[in-house]
Amino acid sequence: MVFIYAKTPRVLSRHQDVQDELERIAFEIAVRAEEILIQHRADGDSSIEVEEGDVDKYVVLSDERGQKAALSIEYGRAASRVTRKDSFGNEFEVEVPGMDGLYVLATASGLPKKRKGRVKLD
Structure with missing residues (x-):
């Protein structure tokens, strides 16, 4: 019989091996995302960053x-x-042309490319 305690997921998520693997995966995704972004950027202020939360x-x-x-x-x-x-x-008014999304993060992480729905505000 296996007992799972409330703190087990937290203990596992903070384990050094798990944190090392998360860091490796985040780095790989960031490198792929930066490659995709560079292919489409002539100039601009956009960049790919890796941020860390508690876990x-x-x-x-x-x-x-x-x-x-x-x-x-x-x-x-x-x-x-x-x-x-x-x-x-x-x-004065400026016409801002439409553009298709590049799905930089979705492509780099292997997630499905889904356009977010628009919310209608009354």
């Missing part, structure tokens, strides 16, 4: 511009019109 490792597509560009890179975006202001305060 888990995370491979992240980061974009420091704050324009949700990482989300658009991964899943794509629809064409839209955006209102901008120039340095004199004049407003």
Whole structure:
């Protein structure tokens, strides 16, 4: 008979062999993701980073511009019109073309490529 205690998963997840394997897998995914991103990037602020939680490792597509560009890179975006202001305060509209997603993280990690559904806000 086997008894599983509440702390068993936590103990196992913190074991050095498990942590070493998580680090190895995260590194491999990050390298593949960086290769995919480099193939499509002429210039830009996007990068692949590996972040560590308490137990888990995370491979992240980061974009420091704050324009949700990482989300658009991964899943794509629809064409839209955006209102901008120039340095004199004049407003003008800009057509932002749509683009297909590159699915950098999904491809690198072997996950299925799924477009996220849009949420309709009332």
